[in-house]
């Protein structure tokens with residue numbers, strides 16, 4: 063029963079349980095995929111019955127440290143192909159090197175884990191700044207984002223603290239998930255189960271957008287104009303949802 | 312005047328202030344509106360590539376002073392505007408809710424008197440904090456010459472409070488800002504420094520110097536910075552390449568702002584703050600200005616080539632920091648990794664250490680990256696200059712300026 067493509071049931075906890083089962087039983091996966099995966103002809107697909115025990119998380123944290131655990135989690139949130147295999151190899155080495163595993167930067171899985179988790183956190187950080195709310199007629203703040211990675215809840219977490227006295231909605235356009243905040247908690251729901259009462263903007267919205275554009279255009283110093291630098295810090299993919307870039311796009 | 316026009320005028324006059332950061336504050340906000348992020352957040356990038364984090368505006372561009380380099384000076388015939396406190400609050404709150412900004416940067420021309428201007432700032436910010444319960448980041452500029460009592464009141468409302476040195480020497484000030492006194496600025500810095508706490512100016516103070524409006528050398532500028540850092544625990548000194556906005560016989564005429572020079576000063580500033588360098592390591596009376604062609608650390612390394620190459624597997628943390636191209640993060644990564652395996656050049660790349668410059672100054676397990684016969688000043692220098700890729704016209708501009 064070696065060398066197959068193992069399937070997990072889409073959750074992080076289940077993936078971790080599966081991986082530990084594989085490690086304990088010396089099974090070497092060729093691949094690990096979630097249930098959405100369409101196998102190709104050569105794949106030897108294996109579905110194991112594995113429990114979903116959340117205690118696995120504290121087990122990893124105690125043996126490999128919380129920093130390692132968090133890094134693994136960010137890899138899971140990423141859009142990288144084969145991320146499950148990277149996590150497998152990292153945990154395999156983690157069993158051996160314990161909390162020092164991430165120091166082994168000459169290992170491919172360590173290099174990848176560190177780079178991917180940095181890439182995910184970087185995107186979260188960018189969206190903390192670049193996300194733009196628009197005020198709807200009913201005073202709800204509404205924003206759309208299109209992140210590469212599955213970070214809607216991390217972004218929501220930030221705005222839960224920042225705009226705690228507001229009703230707001232953030233939509234991940236790519237994954238079709240919506241985060242709804244009711245001044246107490248935010249909820250992630252699939253777009254199918256959700257519809258906006260109105261998409262009309264409030265009266266003030268246009269005026270504020272115009273004011274912001276005025277500010278944006280004024281604050282750049284023309285003697286220092288530097289498009290390349292702007293593009294490096296604020297790649298074009300973000301512009302689509304930013305009011306101040308509307309006229310420039 | 313429409314709000315939009317006011318905003319245009321008062322943002323335009325504020326844009327030359329280089330400070331933008333919204334970091335370093337630990338102020339807690341329990342019930343109010345918004346919060347601060349310790350590491351700071353950029354919300355946009357302007358056409359000049361600078362980060363936009365704060366709504367950067369002046370309360371008014373009216374001014375009773377006549378600083379030669381400043382757009383707002385009394386003798387300029389320009390359109391003047393003044394915000395009402397309520398207007399500033401409205402814009403700030405509306406921008407903040409939409410996540411355009413991290414907070415407010417409020418400075419001002421001096422209207423009527425320093426005290427009067429300070430009171431206006433206090434009134435505005437206190438409205439924002441108390442009526443609107445604004446919990447976001449606020450950086451205010453203290454007005455030199457205002458009373459200590461007002462300095463105290465303002466500092467309790469903001470995250471950062473600062474005063475600009477403007478020019479690196481008292482002589483420069485006398486020449487270009489005859490109404491300003493250095494002692495007024497140092498008084499503010501001293502007061503803020505001695506009173507700083509979790510409640511009073513929690514994010515500390517910063518300052519700014521204009522580069523290239525007067526003839527000070529880089530040595531004089533760096534010495535000034537070093538003094539400011541040690542005397543007042545400044546969080547940052549900002550360097551702002553002089554941009555001519557006025558015609559004046561006392562001002563230099565420049566085709567381009569000295570951006571490369573500004574960049575070198577920032578690099579050297581980092582070396583002072585995080586890399587244990589002293590000003591005298593970098594510059595002296597004989598070489599009072601930075602090499603425009605090579606960054607200050609590489610320049611230093613070339614002058615001390617006998618201390619190189621450094622062996623990655625053995626040298627101390629501080630020695631790692633001396634290697635051109637190796638920063639604090641890379642040095643820490645090397646330290647933690649070399650305990651568990653032997654680091655090769657390949658591994659350094661994997662670890663995200665940029666080898667472009669570093670490779671000339673290191674060995675990994677005794678090996679140099681190419682034939683060791685090439686470990687020579689001329690060879691390395693030539694390659695480093697090529698790496699920098701500065702367009703030639705920029706170099707001419709800089710050199711011309713230095714030779715004047």
Ligand code: SF4
Nearest residue numbers: 374376378381384420
């Ligand atoms: S005090 Fe000097 S620098 Fe400040 S606004 Fe007035 S003229 Fe400009």
